Amino acid sequence: MLERICIGVDGSDCARRATAVGVAIAEAADAHVDLVYVRKETDETAEQDANAVLEDALESCEDASVQVDGHSLTGKPATRLVSFADEHDADLLVLGRIGRTGLGKRLLGSVVHSAFRQSDRPILTVPEGDGQVEISDLLVPTDGSEAAERAAPMAGTIATDHDATVHALYALDLATAVGPFSAGGLTGPEIERLEADRKAHVDRLADRLRSDDAERSIQTVVVRNSPHRAIRDYVDEAGVDLVVMSSRGQTSALGQVLGSVTDRVLRTVDVPVLVVTDDR
Structure with missing residues (x-):
């Protein structure tokens, strides 16, 4: 049973798609959603950027039928995402993948790689895409x-x-x-x-x-x-x-x-x- 889902957001197209997929899974399970943005810098500009990304992500979830909360953290993205998921006993961590190379293979971002190394929780990686989110x-x-x-x-x-x-x-x-x-x-x-x-x-x-x-x-x-x-x-x-x-x-x-x-x-x-x- 899925009760809590943690979704990493960073303002990218992949992260937006990951949010859509993660929220769709949460709605079907009636699970709580945490949108988490991790910034490396602690200055005021970085904080403003983080708030803007979170605001955009939360706005995309306005019609969600489940509770969605936003969190802004500082530190190494993968480490903080994994620790947040652990601290809140998340059942699933959702991350976006990045696009294809010229060889037709997808690149896996450093955050995804590091999260897999550090976490023993299920991790859902989501590629870029659009259209209706449906799992049949x-x-x-x-x-x-x-x-x-x-x-x-x-x-x-x-x-x-x-x-x-x-x-x-x-x-x-x-x-x-x-x-x-x-x-x-x-x-x-x-x-x-x-x-x-x-x-x-x-x-x-x-x-x-x-x-x-x-x-x-x-x-x-x-x-x-x-x-x-x-x-x-x-x-x-x-x-x-x-x-x-x-x-x-x-x-x-x-x-x-x-x-x-x-x-x-x-x-x-x-x-x-x-x-x-x-x-x-």
Whole structure:
């Protein structure tokens, strides 16, 4: 259950979009919202700038059906945002991502990077965008590990609040499954066995997602691709509105390191990504 959501604001387009998405999630959950601006400087000009940003952010939330408060803090942005979330026991920290590079990859700001390093709370990163904020389809990828499946409770909570369909996905990377020392590749029956094994993993995730709501709409899928490409393509093809995933998973000859996958997903998908650490 989401009861308190902390949203970092700085006046940027990404932060405005993050505010819109964060407030939409809060409204569906009937959660309290804290808009937090952190300034490095303590002079009067910096304070005036902070007040202007907060006023603009609060004005954008005037029609919200939940309580929204503004806070101006001083210090290192990521550190103060994380400490504020801890002090107020926030269930979710929402931050904006910044735009694409010339190579088509998203840049992750230093605040986002630092927040991930410092916080063990779920963090939602939101890219630039416009249009109506709606969450009707969620994607939960898994590598079959318990760590990866710890994203299930958060995904289930948001799915319930928004009456959304949950898509459980396993990416079968055949190149990784073959291994570096196999010259002959995999036979058809071997691939079928691998797919059946991965299907068992997504079915287990689906069972976990249904544990608190037997009627929850869930779709399961196994795709042949590298994990981050499979997630990126599925987001586009299935019209996914939100990805919910763990910060890391298992490492094995036939598995993936979900942590590195998470980083790549954050840099390539055009929808919000909610990352749950495997410590919570």
